Amino acid sequence: MSEPRTWMCLICGWIFDEAVGDPEHGIPPGTAWADVPMNWTCPECGARKEDFEMVQI
Numbered sequence: 001m002s003e004p005r006t007w008m009c010l011i012c013g014w015i016f017d018e019a020v021g022d023p024e025h026g027i028p029p030g031t032a033w034a035d036v037p038m039n040w041t042c043p044e045c046g047a048r049k050e051d052f053e054m055v056q057i
Contacts, residue, residue, distance in 0.1 A: 007033055007052040012045040016052065 004019035016022065016036075021029040025043055027036055033054075040049055 004030075005033065006055055006057045008055045009042045009045065009047050010051050010053055011047040012042065014042050014044040015055070015057070017057075 004017060006018070007016040008014070009016075016033070018032055019029060021027040021031045022040075022043060023029065025040065027040065033052075036049060038049055041047060042051070
């Protein structure tokens with residue numbers, strides 16, 4: 001497995017970290033971005049998955 005990556009919401013700046021996931025919304029820690037469902041939305045602002053961009057932290 002590759003190093004966990006981080007993805008930032010371009011709308012509000014919320015960070016999705018693959019190592020942390022989004023367990024409150026059904027995405028367990030260690031979930032790769034490619035495995036996040038297309039209908040998942042940003043927990044902060046409701047933006048869609050396509051509104052996220054990979055970022056280096």
